Amino acid sequence: xxxxxxxxxxxxxxLKPFIAKKHIxxxxxxxxxxxxxxxxxxxxxxxxxIFYFKNGKEITxxxxxxxxxCFSITSYFEEKPSHLIIECLxxxxxxxxxxxxxxxxCKTQIEISNFFSKMISGALILSQKRMDSIQxxxxxxxxxxxxxxxxxxxxxxxxxxxxxxxxxxSETLSRIRTQI
Amino acid sequence: xxxxxxxxxxxxxxLKPFIAKKHIxxxxxxxxxxxxxxxxxxxxxxxxxIFYFKNGKEITxxxxxxxxxCFSITSYFEEKPSHLIIECLxxxxxxxxxxxxxxxxCKTQIEISNFFSKMISGALILSQKRMDSIQxxxxxxxxxxxxxxxxxxxxxxxxxxxxxxxxxxSETLSRIRTQI
DNA sequence: TTCAGCAATTGACAATTGTCAAAAAATACG
DNA sequence: CGTATTTTTTGACAATTGTCAATTGCTGAA
Numbered sequence: 001x002x003x004x005x006x007x008x009x010x011x012x013x014x015l016k017p018f019i020a021k022k023h024i025x026x027x028x029x030x031x032x033x034x035x036x037x038x039x040x041x042x043x044x045x046x047x048x049x050i051f052y053f054k055n056g057k058e059i060t061x062x063x064x065x066x067x068x069x070c071f072s073i074t075s076y077f078e079e080k081p082s083h084l085i086i087e088c089l090x091x092x093x094x095x096x097x098x099x100x101x102x103x104x105x106c107k108t109q110i111e112i113s114n115f116f117s118k119m120i121s122g123a124l125i126l127s128q129k130r131m132d133s134i135q136x137x138x139x140x141x142x143x144x145x146x147x148x149x150x151x152x153x154x155x156x157x158x159x160x161x162x163x164x165x166x167x168x169x170s171e172t173l174s175r176i177r178t179q180i
Numbered sequence: 181x182x183x184x185x186x187x188x189x190x191x192x193x194x195l196k197p198f199i200a201k202k203h204i205x206x207x208x209x210x211x212x213x214x215x216x217x218x219x220x221x222x223x224x225x226x227x228x229x230i231f232y233f234k235n236g237k238e239i240t241x242x243x244x245x246x247x248x249x250c251f252s253i254t255s256y257f258e259e260k261p262s263h264l265i266i267e268c269l270x271x272x273x274x275x276x277x278x279x280x281x282x283x284x285x286c287k288t289q290i291e292i293s294n295f296f297s298k299m300i301s302g303a304l305i306l307s308q309k310r311m312d313s314i315q316x317x318x319x320x321x322x323x324x325x326x327x328x329x330x331x332x333x334x335x336x337x338x339x340x341x342x343x344x345x346x347x348x349x350s351e352t353l354s355r356i357r358t359q360i
Numbered sequence: 361t362t363c364a365g366c367a368a369t370t371g372a373c374a375a376t377t378g379t380c381a382a383a384a385a386a387t388a389c390g
Numbered sequence: 391c392g393t394a395t396t397t398t399t400t401g402a403c404a405a406t407t408g409t410c411a412a413t414t415g416c417t418g419a420a
Binding site (some may be wrong): 158159160170171173174175177178 | 396397398399400
């Protein structure tokens with residue numbers, strides 16, 4: 001976990017009471033629909049995808065690779081039921097860091113507060129970059145970027161997940177692929 | 181400034197050395213192209229827009245209304261020259277909060293660190309909502325949402341700014357407007 | 361007040377992507 | 391294996407939005 005954002009031994013000790021390690025089997029959920037997201041999830045081992053239903057169809061919003069974290073931003077901060085679902089696509093080991101504990105620690109422990117800020121800023125930068133990409137690149141450009149930056153995704157997940165992640169239909173993705 | 185995120189008197193005193201109030205005339209810039217964004221900008225009075233050039237055309241990314249803050253996310257966090265430009269569309273009073281000062285305070289002052297987290301999480305939630313809107317709503321739906329949620333924008337800025345903010349051309353916006 | 365310059369609209373057409381249906385390919389499982 | 395199921399591809403067509411060019415409308419400075 002510390003590989004992502006630096007944290008002293010003392011800081012880690014502070015977090016420990018609020019951390020739980022769980023094994024999630026392939027196909028099982030880290031976060032279910034309408035469950036409120038009360039943790040930040042570090043995918044220590046394995047692979048997850050974040051998706052939701054739109055007009056009866058699954059839309060993949062994000063993938064979380066090993067050694068990355070995920071959570072439902074709006075559910076977590078607004079403490080409302082999540083429309084996002086987080087599913088493990090492989091047998092995974094996930095570290096749950098509780099919001100309750102984190103909030104409590106942030107009130108008194110400056111190292112934890114800064115650790116949290118770092119995580120959030122990282123998420124903000126990612127969110128911003130994804131927004132730029134969706135708004136100003138064509139479907140083909142986004143697919144090419146994906147091949148370049150996260151080729152492992154294409155090896156791990158069905159193309160329909162990739163398609164909705166890119167914001168296009170399976171059919172369009174298929175046509176893009178034949179033309180490259 | 182405190183109207184947005186709570187801050188004690190002591191907290192405000194801590195920030196004061198790193199705050200500067202500036203008057204920016206209509207048409208002048210808060211952040212210029214290729215300048216590194218070293219502040220968070222609170223628009224205390226006035227109105228600003230954030231835009232950049234794409235293929236020689238201005239693309240409006242965001243508007244900042246009175247009592248809101250703005251900054252270039254990637255330039256600020258990655259300390260790189262900004263491709264975003266922040267321009268005042270009215271005579272404005274802007275409070276500059278320096279990153280250097282904020283970073284320094286965050287190391288030792290937990291209230292400031294939490295204040296900063298709150299700002300960033302707010303920005304993250306906004307960014308997320310905008311992403312959803314761009315990816316899954318049609319141009320017309322986004323325009324209708326804009327009328328509903330931020331009607332003042334339509335009164336303040338030329339339609340071409342609104343169009344690029346919605347991610348469409350002026351022509352398309354014009355056609356949407358005639359059909360409502 | 362007038363006119364220059366910018367902003368907004370309109371028309372014709374093109375490009376991109378979506379939708380629906382069907383076929384082909386890949387995969388899972390008894 | 392072989393079959394059932396799911397995934398991917400393909401085709402025909404429609405919808406949305408963009409591009410380019412021309413026109414109209416608006417605004418501000420001389």
